Amino acid sequence: MNLYYRRKQKALDRLFNGKIKIIDEETSVRLVGSCSTWDEKVAAGLLVAKSGSHIHLINDVQVANLPEEKISAPSESDMSLEGKTPDVLIIGGGVVGCAIARELSKNNLNILLIEKEYDVATQATSRSDGMIHPGIDIRPGLVKKIYNNRGNSLYPKLTEDLEVDFERTGQYLCFDNINLLPIAALSTFYYNATVAGHCKLIMRKKLKRLEPSISDDVKFALFFDGAGIVCPFNITIALAENAIENGAEIALSTIALSMECSKNLITGEHTITSVTTNRGTIYPKLVINAAGVFADEIAEMAHDRFFSIHPRKGTSLILDKKAKANINTIYSLISGRAKKHHSKGGGMVSTVHGNVLVGPDAVETALKEDYTTEAENLNGVLNKQRQIAPWMKHKDIIAYFSGIRAATYEEDFIVEKGRQTTNILHIAGIQSPGLTAAPALGLAAEELAVSILREHMKVEKNPNFNPKRSRIVQTVTMTPEERNQLIKNNPDYGQIICRCEEVSKGEILDAIRRPLKCTTLDGIKRRVRPTAGRCQGGFCGPNILKLISEETGIPMKEVVKGHEGSNILFGERGNEADE
Numbered sequence: 001m002n003l004y005y006r007r008k009q010k011a012l013d014r015l016f017n018g019k020i021k022i023i024d025e026e027t028s029v030r031l032v033g034s035c036s037t038w039d040e041k042v043a044a045g046l047l048v049a050k051s052g053s054h055i056h057l058i059n060d061v062q063v064a065n066l067p068e069e070k071i072s073a074p075s076e077s078d079m080s081l082e083g084k085t086p087d088v089l090i091i092g093g094g095v096v097g098c099a100i101a102r103e104l105s106k107n108n109l110n111i112l113l114i115e116k117e118y119d120v121a122t123q124a125t126s127r128s129d130g131m132i133h134p135g136i137d138i139r140p141g142l143v144k145k146i147y148n149n150r151g152n153s154l155y156p157k158l159t160e161d162l163e164v165d166f167e168r169t170g171q172y173l174c175f176d177n178i179n180l181l182p183i184a185a186l187s188t189f190y191y192n193a194t195v196a197g198h199c200k201l202i203m204r205k206k207l208k209r210l211e212p213s214i215s216d217d218v219k220f221a222l223f224f225d226g227a228g229i230v231c232p233f234n235i236t237i238a239l240a241e242n243a244i245e246n247g248a249e250i251a252l253s254t255i256a257l258s259m260e261c262s263k264n265l266i267t268g269e270h271t272i273t274s275v276t277t278n279r280g281t282i283y284p285k286l287v288i289n290a291a292g293v294f295a296d297e298i299a300e301m302a303h304d305r306f307f308s309i310h311p312r313k314g315t316s317l318i319l320d321k322k323a324k325a326n327i328n329t330i331y332s333l334i335s336g337r338a339k340k341h342h343s344k345g346g347g348m349v350s351t352v353h354g355n356v357l358v359g360p361d362a363v364e365t366a367l368k369e370d371y372t373t374e375a376e377n378l379n380g381v382l383n384k385q386r387q388i389a390p391w392m393k394h395k396d397i398i399a400y401f402s403g404i405r406a407a408t409y410e411e412d413f414i415v416e417k418g419r420q421t422t423n424i425l426h427i428a429g430i431q432s433p434g435l436t437a438a439p440a441l442g443l444a445a446e447e448l449a450v451s452i453l454r455e456h457m458k459v460e461k462n463p464n465f466n467p468k469r470s471r472i473v474q475t476v477t478m479t480p481e482e483r484n485q486l487i488k489n490n491p492d493y494g495q496i497i498c499r500c501e502e503v504s505k506g507e508i509l510d511a512i513r514r515p516l517k518c519t520t521l522d523g524i525k526r527r528v529r530p531t532a533g534r535c536q537g538g539f540c541g542p543n544i545l546k547l548i549s550e551e552t553g554i555p556m557k558e559v560v561k562g563h564e565g566s567n568i569l570f571g572e573r574g575n576e577a578d579e
Contacts, residue, residue, distance in 0.1 A: 005029060008048045020044050020061055027419055028306040030058040038063050038366040042310050049409035052142045056307035057409040069367050071294075073116060074253035074278055075564060081251060082280025086112035087457070088449055089275060089284035091256050091298055093120040095128075095232060096430050097290035098239035099442030104449060105246035108460045112284070113240075113248065114277060116255035118563060119523045120516065121236035123369075124292050125435065126526070127403025129316060129349045129357050131330060132166075133433040134195040134226035136173060144413040145194075148433045150440035152196035152226055158439050159230060162238035163471035165352040171227030172202070172211065172331040174218045174388055180334075181220055188222065197226020213326035215388045218333070227330055231352050232435055233526035237516060239442075242469040244515040246462060252517060253564075254279050256291075259301040261421065270303040270421040286452055287424045288445060293368040293406040295414075295428035304421035307414060307428065311368045311404045314360030315377040318399040319392070320534055321354045326391045333388040348389050353529065358385050358392070360403070371402050398534050405431035413437070415444055417452065425449055472510045472528055476502040497547070498540040500533020508544060512551045519552050521545065522562035545569070 001009070001024045012020045020033035031048060035041050041061045049057040088104055090097050093115025101113045117123065132155055138145045159166035175184060184201060191199035202210075203220050240250055254277050261270040275282045291298045299305040332347025349357040359381040378400055386392050408414065408429035418424040427445050430437070450459050475483050475493055487494035492506035511518055511527040521537070521544055524530060530544055531537030537544075545568060549556040560566045 004050070005048070011047060012044060015047075016040070016044065022048060025058075028056045028058055031061050034062045034064060036064055038066060039364060042364045045308065045310060045409040049411075051410055052139075052412045053410050056414070058305065059308040059310065059409065063366070066366060069369065072369055072563065073255050074118075076253050077278045079280045081112075081114075081254065081277060081282055083283070084112060084280070085283045085285075086110045086249075087285050087453060088112070088288060089114065089282055089286070090288045090290055091275075092290035092292055092295075093117070093236075093240070093250065093252070094123065094125040094290065094292055094430075095121060095236040095239065095435055095438040096427055096441050097288075098236050098243060099438045100288055100290060100427065100445040100449075101243035101248045101250070102239045102246070103442040103446035105243045105248045106446070106462055106465045107450060108462050109453070111243070111248040112282065113243070113250045114254040114256065114282075115250065115252050118253055118520060118560075119518065119526070120240045120250070120252075121233050121526065122522075122562070124403055124406060124431075125232050125236050127314075127316070127371075127401055128232040128432075128435045129360065130229050130232050130351055130435070131171075131349050131433075132228035132230055133436045134171065134197050134199075134224040135433070135436075136171075136191070136195060136224060138433070140194050142412050143415055144433065144437060147413060147415070147437035147440040147444070149196045150443075151433075151437040152228075154439040154443075155228060155230065155436075159235070161467045162235070162242060162469045164230065164234045164238045166228060166230045167352055168225070168228045169329040169350060170223055170225045172207065172214075172221040172223055172329060174207075174214065174221040174331055174333045176215075176217045176219060176333065176335045176387075178219045184220065184222055191222070191224070195224060195226055197224055199224050211328060211331060213389070213391050214331060215333075215390050218388065221331070229330070229349065229352050230435070234352075235435075235438075237514075237527060238469055238471070239438075241515045242467070245469065246465050250516060251279065256298060256301065259287075261303050263303075268420070272302055272421060272423050285423065285456065286449055288449060289424060289426045289428060290430075290445075291428075292430065293404055295406060295426065299424075299426060299428070302418065302421045302424045304418040304424055304426075306419050307408050307410075307426075309368075309406050309408060309429065311365050311370070312407045312431065313363045313365045313370055313402055313404055315363075315373055315381055315402045316357055316359035316400065317378065317381055317397050318401075319356040319358060319396040320398050323356045323392070323396045324350060324354050326389065327356055331388060335387070347385055353532070355398075356396075358382065358389075362405075365404070368404060370404065373400050373402050377402075399536065407431045413441075415441065415448075417448060423452065425452065472507055472514070474528075475504050475507065497543050498530035498533065500535055500540075501529045503528050503530040503540075505547065508547050509551060512548060519548055519554060520560050520562050521548070521568070524548070541568070 023030040045059040087109040090113040260274045414428040495505040
């Protein structure tokens with residue numbers, strides 16, 4: 001054990017009375033022993049891990065009386081994937097997994113992506129604030145710094161090709177202490193050398209002209225023109241649809257349960273021979289681990305676990321569209337009162353859909369699927385951001401949610417081939433700025449995957465690859481003349497189902513009929529936004545339910561809001577037996 005870890009062991013001994021030990025495993029270090037709480041386990045891991053180090057930490061410390069989490073898993077079981085032999089199996093249907101699938105579809109490969117949820121972008125991706133980061137608080141030298149800046153530069157062309165809304169809004173990093181002005185002015189040289197885009201200093205008078213509703217306490221700001229906004233659902237769905245159109249297959253409600261591996265007795269290396277799912281056993285040439293908070297568990301299945309994920313929970317608020325009048329861009333406050341730990345949220349984010357997103361905060365949690373919201377966190381987010389946005393009121397809030405970030409103890413991305421297993425590729429530890437980095441991570445994974453596959457097979461380009469994808473019509477953005485012509489051709493576009501968001505019957509039917517299966521209310525919401533307004537589906541929900549049933553043949557009682565078991569109707573009116 002080197003000097004660094006000997007010192008860390010002494011610190012652990014002082015804090016935990018010798019109950020936690022460090023085991024040096026050359027390419028990683030492992031913590032073993034026991035402690036009383038989850039927070040103690042995380043604190044021990046963060047104490048020992050080196051930020052950005054290639055030597056990752058595996059935290060196997062046992063926590064006393066910690067209840068076992070029951071992971072959501074599909075109850076469906078069939079043999080629809082039995083015997084499939086994809087060249088590449090991608091595990092995880094978030095924005096990164098779908099970006100990888102799209103990039104790989106540029107090649108003549110058999111690609112299969114499996115996602116355990118009912119749709120893509122339902123976990124970490126769906127709970128992103130939609131901000132495309134310039135990389136303000138990511139230090140040079142980190143892997144995520146490289147992919148953040150590359151991904152940021154790819155968004156304009158990518159969103160143009162996929163017809164996804166993207167705005168280069170810029171971001172104000174605001175200060176309420178005038179004494180920090182000299183340091184901030186000097187920092188522009190650093191930022192202009194390290195961030196995506198450019199940075200400049202803006203004084204209060206000009207800032208108030210640009211963002212009139214910002215707090216009067218703000219003395220000056222740094223403006224980063226590289227920041228932007230995108231809808232995390234829309235970009236992920238677009239990537240998935242384009243991948244399907246180019247030959248990839250996506251299997252939803254499909255969970256990886258176990259893996260069989262062979263071991264080379266000379267080198268000690270493993271090779272994945274099969275992956276068992278709830279839909280049969282798959283025999284891939286290469287596995288790409290893009291499983292988010294479950295990435296370390298997938299690595300364990302593959303005999304290649306050299307890192308640990310510790311879930312970090314963040315809670316955010318969504319404000320009504322009326323609040324958009326108070327913010328044009330993205331802004332956050334730097335002061336002693338507004339200091340944020342382990343959080344990359346923009347503070348106040350103006351979204352592409354015209355709402356305002358507030359938050360998130362950051363809290364360590366033992367649960368990888370803890371999406372509960374607590375009044376303490378909601379009030380904490382609201383009160384913190386009121387320091388820069390005093391115009392916010394409780395009545396502006398129309399929804400709130402929590403998400404889980406997949407943090408490693410090194411607080412960095414993992415983008416590399418397996419260390420003990422020859423045919424796995426890990427794209428793991430993708431917390432913020434994962435949405436920003438996703439296009440670049442897709443390119444990197446494609447390059448690494450092709451290099452691995454070429455050791456055993458010939459890989460050729462897909463001559464029919466089409467980078468373009470057509471979006472669903474948005475009647476609300478059309479001119480009266482365009483809308484009238486559309487309705488003349490198809491009257492369904494003239495029947496408004498969702499009054500809050502002005503979504504027509506035609507748009508909802510289009511969402512159901514897209515290349516990626518969509519038969520849930522939340523799936524429709526993510527694609528064309530009915531139920532996303534102030535009434536949250538109180539008026540339009542029943543009509544959408546009926547449209548899904550009529551279009552798909554699914555009985556209305558079996559149509560769900562989102563996750564399995566989230567049925568909306570129970571029995572039929574007047575039928576006491578069913579009620």
